Structure formats: C-alpha cells, structure tokens
Amino acid sequence: MFSPHGPSLRELAVQALSSVERGYDLLAPKFDHTPFRTPDTVLDTVQGALRNMGPFDHGLDLCCGTGAGMDVLRTVCRRSVTGLDFSAGMLAVGREGVRSDGPSRVAWVRGDARALPFGRVFDLVVSFGAFGHFLPGELPGLFAQVHSVLRPGGRFVFPIGAPPRPSSPWYWALLGFDTAMRVRNALWRPPFVMYYRAFRFGDVRRELTRAGFTVEHQALPDFGRRPDGSPRCRLIVATRGSGTPRI
Template sequence: MPSRSSRANRGWWDGNADDYQAEHGPFLRDTGFVWCPEGLDEAEARLLGEVRGRDVLEIGCGAAQCARWLVTQGARVAAFDLSRGQLLHARRIDEETGVRVPVVQADAEALPFAPESFDAACSAFGALPFVADAAAVFGEVRRVLRPGGRFVFSVSHPIRWAFPDDPGPRGLTSDRSYFDRTPYEERDEHGELSYVEHHRTMGDWMSLLAASGLAVTGLVEPEWPQGHERVWGGWSPLRGRQLPGTAIFSCARI
C-alpha cells in the first residue's frame, strides 16, 4: 500500500506537471542529463561511466529527459515515475524528438523489475527527497542491480534544510536546526496532506546506504558555476556561491 507521502506527492506532481515542465523543461532539455539546478551535466561529469550497451534504470524520471539522453548514448534504458502527469509529458517529448523511452508508473519503494536486471541506476532529484522510507528504496535498488552495479543519485544538500528556502539574502541565515528531521509538509484547504519532502542529514544518507549494501564510492557537491544566473526555487547565484545546494552520491552494489 502506498505511504501517506507517496499518495500526497503523486497528487501534487500530477497537478503540477504541466507548470513544472513549462518552467524547467528548457533548462533540463528534452534530451539532456542535468543532475541539479547548478547545471552539472552528465555529458561532462560522466558519473555513470560508460553506458553504451548497458542496462540502465532511471528512478523518478519525470518527463524522462535523463533517460532519453542515455538512449542517445547507446544504453538500454527503462524509467519510471510516480506521477502519470509527468509520464504524459515523457510520451509527448518522445513523439516530438523521436527518441523513445519505455516508462512505467511505479513507486520507488516497490520496484516492478526483476532482480539483477540492471547494470546501473540513476536518479536526478527523483523519488528520494519525497519518500518516507529511503531504506526501502535503497534495498530495491540493490535488488535490481547486478553485482558491482553503479547507482548515482542527486538530492538537496542536507545543509540546505537549516536555512529558509529563499533565493535572496534571507536564505543565507540559518533559522532551524540541521538535526531537525521534521518533514516539510503542505496541506490543502481541507487539511489533507498534499506535498511532503523528507530531511536526512549527511550521516543519515551514509548510514542508510551502508545498511542497504550499497558502498559509497564518491560524493560531489557541485559549485555554482560562473555566469549561471538562473534561479530555481531556493537555488540562486547568491546562495550557490556561499552554500552547497546539491549532493550527488555515487555508489556500487556490494
């Protein structure tokens, strides 16, 4: 049964998929692999290594921009997202570009794939910030990876949770404890949960990965690049030059 977080976030993303793709689609590119608002691109970063001829899973794919880029690099790709609204945009972009990705609607806490189906898995801000049980996701990822398989994912840098989600000067002054793991929640006019994000410290992420049998092989904290002036929610040049906004974990199945 889907968790409260999954039910709320599925509804939120279905309702906001059109606006999200209209606002951020040009930055993400229909066939592009952007890891984060800082603009780190897999075409240069190569965090997944060589993907040609390999089976790769994208977790929380949205409109499957990353998966579509992987297809152009010769990977055999599968992708999924919780939101049907996002997957409809994936189909639209498939038709517009002629680059097609097989997608399925699924919950990251219960993957509909056989054990040891993939050589690599990736997630660019997909699923993990929004799930109540990250350990379940990591367990599922390990299950579907082949021995030695690589898993790379990006999330909001944990330190951001100690600061207001404000791209301006107010976002430079801490107003809560980094160790307060209270989820961020939004509710509708009836008081029903409509959106959730879950905070985990850097230590939490590392411990969860270790317990799941995924060994951390690298950690990237992208710096804000010169000349990049785009604001995305709480990410901005002002904050990005002072505080890390994204953490990208590279892991391998033990």
C-alpha cells in the same frame, strides 16, 4: 521563479491540497516551466560524470517525472533506458517530449519506487530531485529496492546538495516550506509528502551502506565550495555488491 507558461497560484493551491500522485498529474502539463524541474546545469554536470564512469547497457531513471534525466541516460546507456514514475500525467508528458530514436530503447513504466516491478536488470540507476517525497523511515526500503534491480557492480548515482547555512535566506525559505508542509499534512488528508530538508548526506550514506552498497562521493566542482571548503554539491556513487541488502 515561474515562467509565464507555468501554473497559476490557484492551480498550485489545488495541487498542494491533493495527494502527491494527483498533484503531479495536475501539474504535469506545466511542470517543465516551474523551478521544480531539475536545472540543466545539474543534468549536464551529472551527465559528464557518468560518461567518465560508463558506458552502461541498461539504465533506470527512478521517479523520472517528465523525463529530464532520461535524456541524460540516453547519452550513456547503449541498449535501453527506462523511466519509472507513479504519476500517469508526468509519464504522458515525458513520452511526448523525450526522443525515442537512437541506439537505446526507451520505455516508460508507471510504478512505485518502493516496490519496483523489475528484476536484476540494470547497470545504472539515477534519480534527480525526487527524494523529498520519501520520509526518512522509507529510505531503507527504497534503497533496498534499488539494490534489488541492479546487477552486481551496477551503480546508483544521484546528486545531493549541501544544506544552506542559517545565515542564508535559503535556509529560512526551506525551513518555512517544510514547516508549512508539516502543518498542511497535520490538518489535511491525503498527505502531500515533499520535504526539502529531510534528505541529509550522513543519513543517506549510512542507509546506502546498510542496504549493501559501497558508497563513494565526489564533489561537483561546477557548483563551487562553501566558505569552509566543503562542496556545495556532491555526486553519490553507490555500487552494488553481490550480497543481500540488510533492512
């Protein structure tokens, strides 16, 4: 799962015993060589869907990491693209790796997604693979923050995968990982919040609606369907209305 250029087991252990911010600062130089980076298949599929919705003027990649989603935004946003992350190390790698030429201005901002340092300026907000770093109780505030930086009619778009069935090895792998993280956080400080099973479709849809979004979703056909016919991956499209979020 890790390339030869990825982190060693010792490096991963040091990162896992750090805070989330410090852990990602340490991981940043090798992050793109780990399975934690959003796969190109996901990025390409979301990019195609956004092209059908756009174009947009100003886009924000929430919790942008090293910038995989920034390249997606550059293809659908005509005026500006902004990446926000709280890890200075991840932002530094992103600045070096993402092209800044083209019609869209590119900016990198260090900040907390739970307290966004922007006004109502964006037409599009995307996020890839970052929601496991937020506890369920933080979702109302997080979604209210996104709502506050979108113009009326702006969209908050992100993919969400279906949880694996108990018959799948991935179910037990993710359960084991989340259990290990909970034990780690019970015994060690500072905590490292990274839970793969806490971000559930029903909860997400409910909290987005409470935050003032109109929520739609569509199957991403490239990832197929489960035996019961439900999609393996959906694209959430939450559109900002003109009202005030309810938190």
